[in-house]
Amino acid sequence: MITPIIIIVISFFLDGILSNFLCYMLNDLSLFTPYFTLISLIVIHPFFIKENNKYYILAAILGFLYDLFYTNLFLTNAIFFFLISYFVSIIERKIELNLFTNLLLLALMLMIYHLIFALALFIFNVVPINITNIIYLISHSLILNLIYGEILFLLCKYLPKRRHLN
């Protein structure tokens, strides 16, 4: 239990740090928008294979903290993260995880996350959005996050508990 928590905490703060300072270091934020918290939540699922309820609770708490620290929203990401964790648990039951399937899973979940958000904003017309914006957002969040996801996957693979669970 302690290993996934450490991964989540590091990813959570790394998320905020990179969001603020990546543009300063690379002079362009747009191609490297980090969603490390969400990525880490997806990657740590194998630690909770027989404890899905704990995983859902962790996802909801993480979403709540994410809103509190980074988005200024109220509970929205708590529900979105819960939904994503639920989808992850369903998909991981049906596929065998390796570097490639992990990559696909991460890309799919990032897309679902952005699409649900965009759909909600579209329904209530709070922010004018269009397909181009959504594609832009998804395509620009893939590079950095998929690399981070793969690194985390490899890291987790060689941790004793995860190997035992698989």
Place this chain on the structure above:
Amino acid sequence: MYRKHRKKKKIIIILIAIFLSFFILFYSLSSNRKLTIIESTLKDGAMLILKGVMLPFTSLNADKDVDQTESYLIQKNLNVHLEEEIEQLRETLSLNQTLTGYDIVNATVITRNKAYWYQTLTIDKGSKDGLKENMVVITKNGLIGKLQKVTTYSSEVKLITANDVNNKVSVSIATTTGETTALLSGYDKENNLVLISGVDSLVDIQEGDIVTTSGLGGMFPRGIYIGEVKTITNDKYGLSKTLGVSTNQNFNNIHYVTVLKEEKN
């Protein structure tokens, strides 16, 4: 049979969760939502933690030694030839909305809102420093936004780049034939241009015309620099123009801001 029933139940739970999240998102984004005491306290705690985490990285910033009052002085100097006149007018007409009459509070950006759609920043000053909602936020490059939510130790700044239907700023464009007013209504992220709509097509606007706040509406004081006109496009009926205004501000890279507090006594 049991499995089918269970599957149905799961789908219903997912759909309820999705719709619930939609309503909560709508509630979160509503402009007149006030923070509850619990939310405000939790947010203050979170910002203190985040400030501590960010501290080593803030020291990397090249702007850290820059005198932050510079932004206010630059904004004031844009009106320097008018300053004397304004002071006289203030005395005789009790004119309130001018740049010369504001106290300033300098603040550091703790974090940028990670959600792409609603561009906000969180700064490390709050109601303890005398900040209130709707106060104007500038940098040395001009207007960047206004305070949207204020807690004791932090505040949320809504950037002018937010394509929010509630985010309109009245602006003034200095043309060769005089001044005209319009509304700042969006942001073209790809070309880094602030968009201004509702400009009468008969008004002669040239590239390079200066855009500042107009002071209309009472929220933003008159004369805060926004940028220069770079592109001019007519609508398909030829009734109005949309202007693309280039700003000196890189909205992805804001670390220090100045809040224009209320009137000096």
